[in-house]
Amino acid sequence: MRRLRANLRQRLHCLQNDVCPLPAPATPAACGFWGRSITMEYISTRGGAGTVDFERTLFSGFASDGGLFMPKHIPLLDRDTLRRWSSLSYPELVKELCSLFITADLVPRSTLSDLVDRAFSRFRHKDVVHVSRLKDGLNVLELWHGVTYAFKDLSLSCTGQLLQYFLEKRQKHITVVVGTSGDTGSSAVESVRGQKNMDIFVLLPKGLCTQIQELQMTTVIEDNIHIFAAHGNSDEIDVPIKELFADVDFARKYNLMSLNSVNWSRIMVQIAHHFYAYFQCAPSLDTTPLPVVEIVVPTGGGGNITAGCIAQKMGLPVRLVAVVNSNDIIHRTVQHGDFSLSESVKPTLASAMDIQLSETLRSCSASDEDIVRAMRRCWEENQYLLCPHSAVAAHYHYSHPDSTPRCCLAPASTVKFQDALLRAGLVPQIPPEITALTTMETRSTSLQRGQDWTQALREQIEAAAKRWEAQSSRLGSPGQQEITRQGVTQA
Secondary structure (H helix, E strand, O other): OHHHHHHHHHHHHHHHOOOOOOOOOOOOOOOOEOOOOOOOOEEEOOOOOOOEOHHHHHOOOEOOOOOEEEEOOOOEOOHHHHHHHOOOOHHHHHHHHHHHHOOOOOOOHHHHHHHHHHHOOOOOOOOOOEEEEOHHHOEEEEOOOOOOOEOHHHHHHHHHHHHHHHHHHHOOOEEEEEEOOOHHHHHHHHHHOOOOOEEEEEEEEOOOOOHHHHHHHHOOOOOOEEEEEEOOOHHHHHHHHHHHHHOHHHHHHOOEEOOOOOOHHHHHHHHHHHHHHHHHHOOOOOOOOOOOEEEEEEOOOOHHHHHHHHHHHOOOOEEEEEEEOOOOHHHHHHHHOOOOOOOOOOOOOOHHHOOOOOOOOOOOEOOHHHHHHHHHHHHHHHOOOOOHHHHHHHHHHHHOOOOOOEEEEEOEOHHHOHHHHHHOOOOOOOOHHHHHHHHOOOOOEEEOOOOOHHHHHHHHHHHHHHHHHHHHHHHOOOOOOOOOOOOOOOO
16 A cells, blocks of 8 residues: 555656756747657656666556556647647557657567557447537547447557567467456456467456446357356455566466556547547647647556546646546545545445555545436436446536546446446437347356465466467477566556
């Protein structure tokens, strides 16, 4: 817990103060990168891990000193760049942003463009994301048009493509270990399913995800997918994961990495949410100063609000509001400087936000009753269904009227939260592919209370590594080797 507190303070220090030691030039370059050529490097929020490149950052979660990787220099965009970007599609914005944080010697620009296009090829909406403009100035940025109907599909699909690019290039194998409170697991599974050089181990809190969230993971029957249903809450399932990463020899031998929000690549892609929201909701970019847009961010683990803070540092004139449910640890931090844990995590309608341990700042909370009222009002006024997480943002909008243009981020589709809709007296609209999940074969390993969860994971990871080594030997490719360029992810 002390380490997580320190990580929070360090990351906030990096975002609230200038992390780049170089002064911004009076006339920034058109690319917005401080006006001179700088190699993008990454440093730990604790300052004790040296500098690393994007590839090493991608394959790491925590730095070797226990901190989190952040860019050593935050690109500063000038007015002309913002105006030029304002006409870009969401995928084009992702490409522009990623090119600032990934040097061309690691991933050529044309290759990066192809990887992003491939990442979004399975999204249902032609624009990938979409803004619905509703009554009373409620603008909802739908980030849930990916395979699993959650915003995490956006960043994880790109992360999966980047991982695959480097793994094929290096002929390596990795072991991905993920704890999920709902959407991260299914999005991570879809991003790596069927890949021969990646095995993923997902721990979910049994009975605390929605049925659809759980089925989206347990119905994926692939050799490289390993799902564990643990009888514990979201914070409890993080304990064995941290223990595995803390075992440096084990983590190095099996090339452990995480796809949770501590991974920089996810934050990087999520920066695009805030730029797109701004460009869609700003009245004009021809005024001086540029208009401010308020972006309301439903926050669980804190990755999305971190991305918003970085967008601010890049020169985007946004005002951020991080909204949470009744598990309000970060709201208490902002309002009262209180980062203490409650006695327990409270199950709520917005289950993906049922987290107390987080690495980034958030503020403003909503009860289940607030969530239900916002869902009902939005339907009554617009015939538009909100998921309970999106309703946390809508509750803020309804209770804080403001003339400032505002955009509420919608992290998930209502199809995943039927019980919450029914509680609000609303009728779920369920697409056929979601209904089909209930008839599909499932596969998962149960982790009971009192069982050694860490040891169970160790055994499964070792078995998967042996299978990959045997397959590699048959194919004549290199066996399991340490990824010497990247170091080891540590908790």
